[in-house]
Amino acid sequence: MNDAKEEKQLNRRDFLEKAAIGAVGGTAGLFCLVTMKSCLPKVLNEPPAIFKIGYPNDFAVNSANYIAEQKVFILRDSSGFRALSAICTHLGCIVQNTGNGYSCPCHGSKFNETGKVTAGPAPRGLDWFKVSMAPDGQLVVNSRETVDEVITLNV
Amino acid sequence: MANYGMKEITATLKELKGSFLESFLRHPWPPRSARERSQAIFQNFFLHIQSARIHLYSLKPAFTMGLGLISFFLFLLLTISGIFLMVYYNPTTELAYINVKDISFVVDYGRYIRNIHRWGAHGMVFAVLLHMVRVFYTGSYKRSRKFNWIIGLLLLTITMGLSYTGYLLPWDQLAYWAVTIGANIAASFSEITNALSITRFIDIGSFNKQLLIGGNTIGQEALTRFYLLHIIILPIICITLIGVHFWRIRKDGGLSRPDNADEIIKNMKSIADMADGIKGKQEKSAAADKNKTYGLMELVKDRTPQVDLDLDNTVPMWPTGVWAEISVLMVTLSAMLFLSYFFDAPLKEIANPSVPENPAKAPWYFLGLQELVSYSAFMGGIGIPAIVMIGLALIPYIDKEEREFGVWFSGAEGRSTAGKSVLFSAVSLILILAFTVKLGWLRNWFPGIPQIIITFLNPGTIIVFLFAAWSVYIIKLTGSRRMGAVALFTCFLAGFIILTIMGTYFRGPNWDFYWSPSQWPVH
Numbered sequence: 001m002n003d004a005k006e007e008k009q010l011n012r013r014d015f016l017e018k019a020a021i022g023a024v025g026g027t028a029g030l031f032c033l034v035t036m037k038s039c040l041p042k043v044l045n046e047p048p049a050i051f052k053i054g055y056p057n058d059f060a061v062n063s064a065n066y067i068a069e070q071k072v073f074i075l076r077d078s079s080g081f082r083a084l085s086a087i088c089t090h091l092g093c094i095v096q097n098t099g100n101g102y103s104c105p106c107h108g109s110k111f112n113e114t115g116k117v118t119a120g121p122a123p124r125g126l127d128w129f130k131v132s133m134a135p136d137g138q139l140v141v142n143s144r145e146t147v148d149e150v151i152t153l154n155v
Numbered sequence: 156m157a158n159y160g161m162k163e164i165t166a167t168l169k170e171l172k173g174s175f176l177e178s179f180l181r182h183p184w185p186p187r188s189a190r191e192r193s194q195a196i197f198q199n200f201f202l203h204i205q206s207a208r209i210h211l212y213s214l215k216p217a218f219t220m221g222l223g224l225i226s227f228f229l230f231l232l233l234t235i236s237g238i239f240l241m242v243y244y245n246p247t248t249e250l251a252y253i254n255v256k257d258i259s260f261v262v263d264y265g266r267y268i269r270n271i272h273r274w275g276a277h278g279m280v281f282a283v284l285l286h287m288v289r290v291f292y293t294g295s296y297k298r299s300r301k302f303n304w305i306i307g308l309l310l311l312t313i314t315m316g317l318s319y320t321g322y323l324l325p326w327d328q329l330a331y332w333a334v335t336i337g338a339n340i341a342a343s344f345s346e347i348t349n350a351l352s353i354t355r356f357i358d359i360g361s362f363n364k365q366l367l368i369g370g371n372t373i374g375q376e377a378l379t380r381f382y383l384l385h386i387i388i389l390p391i392i393c394i395t396l397i398g399v400h401f402w403r404i405r406k407d408g409g410l411s412r413p414d415n416a417d418e419i420i421k422n423m424k425s426i427a428d429m430a431d432g433i434k435g436k437q438e439k440s441a442a443a444d445k446n447k448t449y450g451l452m453e454l455v456k457d458r459t460p461q462v463d464l465d466l467d468n469t470v471p472m473w474p475t476g477v478w479a480e481i482s483v484l485m486v487t488l489s490a491m492l493f494l495s496y497f498f499d500a501p502l503k504e505i506a507n508p509s510v511p512e513n514p515a516k517a518p519w520y521f522l523g524l525q526e527l528v529s530y531s532a533f534m535g536g537i538g539i540p541a542i543v544m545i546g547l548a549l550i551p552y553i554d555k556e557e558r559e560f561g562v563w564f565s566g567a568e569g570r571s572t573a574g575k576s577v578l579f580s581a582v583s584l585i586l587i588l589a590f591t592v593k594l595g596w597l598r599n600w601f602p603g604i605p606q607i608i609i610t611f612l613n614p615g616t617i618i619v620f621l622f623a624a625w626s627v628y629i630i631k632l633t634g635s636r637r638m639g640a641v642a643l644f645t646c647f648l649a650g651f652i653i654l655t656i657m658g659t660y661f662r663g664p665n666w667d668f669y670w671s672p673s674q675w676p677v678h
């Protein structure tokens with residue numbers, strides 16, 4: 001009887017100790033989580049991911065134009081329009097058009113005309129974005145939606 | 156009432172200087188006896204973090220080379236010059252660049268203050284690295300100092316973080332692109348998660364990046380965050396850790412020294428002379444102090460029993476040690492003033508998010524990493540640095556040998572091990588670099604190769620493997636883990652230097668190889 005009681009008291013003490021440690025640890029943990037979460041941005045103050053680039057006639061057939069603000073190349077050939085991201089998939093520098101492909105100044109990644117990596121550290125090819133036509137007749141690029149290179153918008 | 160006449164008041168006023176000084180210092184001035192010299196240290200808030208006596212062995216300039224102190228003084232200098240810069244600097248994308256230009260060209264002395272801050276930052280990274288090198292080679296991470304080595308590694312990380320965050324603040328082209336690359340390294344976890352096709356579920360990469368720069372590209376959010384990190388968060392962590400670092404040195408009984416340090420001291424003529432000089436001076440000043448009586452004198456038959464130089468080869472920190480420290484401060488300051496007078500901190504064109512610098516080079520201490528990153532973003536920027544940091548942190552817990560410590564290279568065997576390792580490291584690394592420059596790497600031969608193979612099999616990982624193998628071989632050969640540690644550390648140190656030279660001098664536009672910058676194409 002006495003023994004059992006003592007054991008129970010010890011247990012209660014253990015319990016309280018564990019509860020206290022848990023409370024302190026939990027508070028610290030929650031604090032860290034909340035801080036981290038609040039530092040993750042909810043609204044990005046950046047150029048919109050879906051944007052208009054102008055009317056089809058603004059682009060000559062067989063041309064490659066670089067749109068600086070959005071960092072995309074707009075390519076037009078006889079079959080239609082394609083949009084290629086200019087952001088290197090390695091570490092985010094801007095690739096340059098070399099005529100027969102693209103090359104990155106930062107660590108020397110090279111891409112061919114279809115955006116595939118041919119050399120350097122880039123882990124994957126450049127992204128192709130979806131191009132569509134807005135009701136007002138302007139072209140729209142959606143940089144959230146990547147597509148296969150073969151998909152072009154015919155106009 | 157009569158007690159408080161004019162006479163008493165004038166007398167009290169005459170004593171004012173003395174009584175104020177004593178209340179201020181909490182010990183007699185100037186300190187003469189050994190006891191008062193100790194008081195000069197432990198009655199002083201700023202000095203009492205060091206012990207009151209210092210072993211002659213630790214005063215040998217060739218032992219520490221003052222490198223830890225230099226790091227600390229540069230940190231102070233950076234704090235002070237940084238506050239001056241903050242007077243004119245505003246962390247907004249509209250103003251930052253203009254403010255820095257104004258500081259450089261308009262503000263009185265602004266140019267020198269900015270130069271001091273810039274060269275001080277480079278100098279601090281350099282000094283901290285060299286300090287780590289000296290602590291390693293003198294084996295000063297052993298016994299009770301294990302954990303101070305870890306604190307040191309944290310300080311190294313914080314120092315790098317301070318440089319990296321400060322790099323963005325001028326908002327010029329160099330800043331913008333170096334930081335873009337850095338932020339994307341934080342995001343390069345996606346190289347792994349993409350290869351495993353799990354990015355959709357746990358996107359560690361974007362999480363890191365958004366936490367760090369508050370968006371997907373460097374902009375106002377990033378500038379605000381980097382400013383906060385640079386001026387408040389990291390400096391507070393740094394000064395706290397420095398406090399702990401120093402406190403632990405004191406608790407460890409001062410700097411490390413070999414168990415037979417006393418014999419070594421006896422045999423060193425210059426040190427013996429110095430000790431005699433200090434002792435003679437103390438006796439003279441104690442003897443000159445005729446009014447002093449020593450209670451101990453009746454117990455110990457000696458003129459000045461406190462001056463126990465011969466007993467343990469220590470001398471009072473005050474004034475010898477403090478003067479040694481002040482001279483390190485003066486040397487550091489002069490070097491910084493010299494640099495800042497003759498060399499201006501660079502400032503490129505204002506940041507342009509649509510055209511990168513070509514080549515876009517990070518500051519020198521990150522160029523070795525940039526070379527590794529040019530094989531694989533994840534391995535070069537996160538994987539290998541993490542392996543190196545973990546390896547460094549484990550050193551004191553794996554090498555627990557009671558070998559000679561407090562001695563450079565732990566003696567002759569260590570010197571020859573280090574020499575051989577430099578050779579091994581240089582030959583193997585230069586061969587691999589030459590191979591890669593000449594023949595390319597896997598992707599050039601097998602265009603369709605999956606990225607994950609390159610991530611784990613690239614010049615960077617191969618060299619890490621070779622270094623580790625070499626160290627294991629040295630352990631087998633010598634039967635000593637300390638020698639294994641010396642081999643590994645030396646390989647990585649030499650590797651770091653070679654990669655840094657490679658990135659600095661032999662990489663040009665598009666990160667192509669050039670024998671010298673004069674061959675870079677003009678454009």
Ligand code: HEM
Pocket residue numbers: 219221222223224225226227230283286287290295296300303304305306307308310311314397400404409410411
């Ligand atoms: C902000 C950076 C740092 C500062 C201001 C600093 C400062 C100091 C100072 C003033 C000393 C006294 C001896 C000397 O001057 O060499 C010291 C000793 C020491 N430091 Fe550092 N240190 C820093 C970084 C590091 C790093 C990166 C390491 C290693 C990873 C390290 C490990 C140690 C150890 C183990 C000692 C004791 C050495 C002995 O007992 O001989 N410290 N530090």
Ligand code: FES
Pocket residue numbers: 088089090091092093104105106107108109120121122
């Ligand atoms: S960012 Fe393009 S190669 Fe590194």
